[in-house]
Amino acid sequence: MSYYFTIIGTRDNPLFEADFGTSKVGGDGLARFRDEAKYMNQFIVHAALDLVEEVQWVNKELYLKRIDSYQNNHVHCYLTGGNVKFMLLMNPDPSATAYAASQPPSRPSTARQSTMALAANPTSQATEEAVRQFMGEVYESWVKCIMNPFYQANQVVTSPTFRSRVATAAKKYL
DSSP states (O other), X not given: OEEEEEEEOXXXXXXXXXXXXXXXXXXXXXXXXXXXXXXXXXXXXXXTHHHHHHHTTTOOSSEEEEEEEETTEEEEEEEOTTSOEEEEEEESOGGGXXXXXXXOOOOOOOSOOOOOOTTTOTTSHHHHHHHHHHHHHHHHHHHHHHTXXXXXXXXXXXXXXXXXXXXXXXXXXX
């Protein structure tokens, strides 16, 4: 499974981006996205921002869970108190995902799915819990980052410490 994580500021501008692979079930932690997926991942996540704005007013939780699916990509969102959005795009098999415009977007299946490993089933309850814990740990690091007196709102995060904490959280939970 490959992941694309981004933090979106209050002006819908990207503040942080990282991609990584699963470290569970024998994974090596490297993202396996194809070349064209780099820009498509950004597009898919930003397209999901409209859904975040709809869901945030009907959900009292900060973790909004899986908010969108497009082809083989699943987008999860965590909304901070300052309206900064943590967006995680997960793709179970990036090499099999075609980003051609002629294919209709896939929607989540309504059929009952069996509980499998995190990497094998991105719609399971275990996956939701792992993503929630990942987002919670990243949020703690985010709060420490923005408490820096030299950080200005909506400024791109370039801290190597923050990047390593996100990577550590990804290895721990995803």
